[in-house]
Amino acid sequence: MKRTTVSIILLLLLIGFAASSQDFFLLPHNFYVKKGDKLNLHLLSGNEFKPENEFQFATAKATKFMLYEGSKKTDLSKSGNSADSSLLTYTLQNSGLALFELVREDETESERNKFLRNLESEGLDKMAEDAKASSQQYFVEKYHRYVKTLIAVDKANGKDFDKPLGEDYEIIIQQNPYKAAYGDDVTAQVLFKGKPIKDAVVIQYVRTINGTIVPLKLITDSSGLVFFKLSREGVYMISSTHVEPSQDKKADYESWSATFTFAFSNTEDEPNTYREFGFGNKH
Numbered sequence: 001m002k003r004t005t006v007s008i009i010l011l012l013l014l015i016g017f018a019a020s021s022q023d024f025f026l027l028p029h030n031f032y033v034k035k036g037d038k039l040n041l042h043l044l045s046g047n048e049f050k051p052e053n054e055f056q057f058a059t060a061k062a063t064k065f066m067l068y069e070g071s072k073k074t075d076l077s078k079s080g081n082s083a084d085s086s087l088l089t090y091t092l093q094n095s096g097l098a099l100f101e102l103v104r105e106d107e108t109e110s111e112r113n114k115f116l117r118n119l120e121s122e123g124l125d126k127m128a129e130d131a132k133a134s135s136q137q138y139f140v141e142k143y144h145r146y147v148k149t150l151i152a153v154d155k156a157n158g159k160d161f162d163k164p165l166g167e168d169y170e171i172i173i174q175q176n177p178y179k180a181a182y183g184d185d186v187t188a189q190v191l192f193k194g195k196p197i198k199d200a201v202v203i204q205y206v207r208t209i210n211g212t213i214v215p216l217k218l219i220t221d222s223s224g225l226v227f228f229k230l231s232r233e234g235v236y237m238i239s240s241t242h243v244e245p246s247q248d249k250k251a252d253y254e255s256w257s258a259t260f261t262f263a264f265s266n267t268e269d270e271p272n273t274y275r276e277f278g279f280g281n282k283h
Helices: 004-015 112-123 125-132
Strands: 023-028 038-047 050-054 064-069 072-075 088-091 096-113 139-153 167-175 187-191 201-206 213-219 225-229 232-243 254-264
Touching: 004 112, 023 232, 023 254, 072 112, 088 213, 112 125, 112 187, 125 232, 139 201, 167 232, 167 254, 187 201, 187 254, 213 225, 213 232
Parallel strands: 139 254
Antiparallel strands: 023 038, 038 050, 038 088, 064 072, 064 096, 096 139, 167 187, 187 225, 201 213, 201 232, 232 254
16 A cells, blocks of 8 residues: 555656756655565656656766665665666665665756756755856856665664765755654754754655645754654655855856655555545545
8 A cells, every 4th residue: 555655656756857957866666665576766856856857877977876774785886777767676685774875976057047046946045146146147066966765675674774874965864754653753964074064954845645745944953953744644855955166167166965755654554545645535
């Protein structure tokens, strides 16, 4: 039943690709899988949790691609490409929590208004105001993307998913959402070059089965922490971006962004009414 709800969410997410945008995020075809299952993993980009592009491994520009199962680490960059549009098709061999991570680096040139909109959509109002003061019509941005997704294989047991991976910019969640109940709190921490970053803008999205996207803007405290509740069933994404003027003369700005996706389902036993997903009392 969890398989069905999360798969329907994915189907809704995969509709209507158009143009590139700022957020990159990993999305498995199913967040609840069994040992021995083949997992299809997607790398998507889009604004406000609305996918606009999908990338195969050949176009992902990945500098690192890893699977973490507790203390076990698997380098997925040598796993071969998926035959379809997925980033990866992988047979899961261990039970428990599995954390996928991809690091992507590139640079892009954006038209002035698009660049300003991207800054504003990430809540970077001060940086947007500074950019508006410039007469430039195009901005070159050097970016670093750190994307994670957490899934449950058979059981939601596992550890080390809440440990830093040593990236320049990353989001860590401190509770296991697959063992949580409706209304439980989740604490997320944002680290920049290994240290908690204060006053970072964090956008927490949840996308329900009927396609409703609910965003919540948060600001990190002095320990780099933000707090939110699991208030709806669906797919969650935590997103944060840090932008600075570039020290590289070939670029105007340098950005570091991180996303973390996972699913939350409040009901363990069938039947499930799907009421929250807009299907009334259908089972």
